[in-house]
Amino acid sequence: MDINKLEDFVKTKHHLPEIASEKEMIENGIDMKDFQLKLLQKTEEMTLYIIQLNKKIESQNQKIELLENKLSKNKG
Incomplete structure (x- = not known):
């Protein structure tokens, strides 16, 4: 599941997909x-x-490093 869809699911349902809600676990028990x-x-x-x-993050760090290098060359 896409991370944004997962976030929406958790916000609306208040539990992870395929994991029973707390209420369901209390009412029905848990198969360990x-x-x-x-x-x-x-x-x-x-x-x-x-x-x-x-x-x-690694990709963004590489882009930041390239931009910082370009910026420092333009200043110098």
């Missing part, structure tokens, strides 16, 4: 095996988001 598998899936998704964000 299923819950742990879903938590592992969410951990993997977060890891992929972090990798994607890190690549974006």
